[in-house]
Every structure is written in structure tokens, then in C-alpha cells.
Amino acid sequence: xxxxxxxxxxxxxxxxxxxxxxxxxxxxxxxxxxxxxxxxxxxxxxxxxxxxxxxxxxxxxxxxxxxxxxxxxxxxxxxxxxxxxxxxxxxxxxxxxxxxxxxxxxxxxxxxxxxxxxxxxxxxxx
Numbered sequence: 272x273x274x275x276x277x278x279x280x281x282x283x284x285x286x287x288x289x290x291x292x293x294x295x296x297x298x299x300x301x302x303x304x305x306x307x308x309x310x311x312x313x314x315x316x317x318x319x320x321x322x323x324x325x326x327x328x329x330x331x332x333x334x335x336x337x338x339x340x341x342x343x344x345x346x347x348x349x350x351x352x353x354x355x356x357x358x359x360x361x362x363x364x365x366x367x368x369x370x371x372x373x374x375x376x377x378x379x380x381x382x383x384x385x386x387x388x389x390x391x392x393x394x395x396x397x
Contacts, residue, residue: 327394334386342379
């Protein structure tokens, strides 16, 4: 009821009642929407799953970068310690240089695969 209706001690007119009913409906609609959002467990679980998936993806990318850097560092160290093809020692081990490179690539792939397995297993625990 409005102040005007109270002052005149009369009942509210139909327009005032319609306005009050419409306002009450709007408030009730907002309340129902808020309650439905809180009760929608499936949507909340999907949002959380998407968030965790993003975190796992970011961690996997970071781990992959670190492993790639480590593989390159190890490759440089091994390359520096192996005889060069032009040196006296390198002449007898020409095929060994190719074998060393192949082993480095294989080691890098193995380390990357191992890291990915660890990341996937950890993500399944969540």
C-alpha cells in the first residue's frame, strides 16, 4: 500500500494493486533464479571441471617447456663432451656422432613422455 492509500484510510485502487503484484513477481523471479543457480550442482561441477582442466593443461605445458629446456641443455653438454668429426678422435667415431644425436633425441622423447604420464596421473587424482 502507498502512503496515499493509508492517509485516506481507503483500499488501494486496482492500478496500485497491479503495480504491487508486478513488483512482487519480479522479486520472486529473481529469488527463484538465485535459488536455482545454487541448486544446479551439475553446472557447478562442470565449471569446476573446466577450471581444473585448464590448470592441468597449463601445468602440462609448463612441464613440457621445462623438459624441452633440460633436453636441450643435456644435448649441449653431451655434444660438448663428444669428439668432433674433424678431430683425430672424431675420425674413428664418425658414426658415433649420429648415434649420440639419436640417443639424445630418444632420451628427450622418453623424458617428455614420462612427464606427460606423471601429469595425466596427477590430474586424474583431482
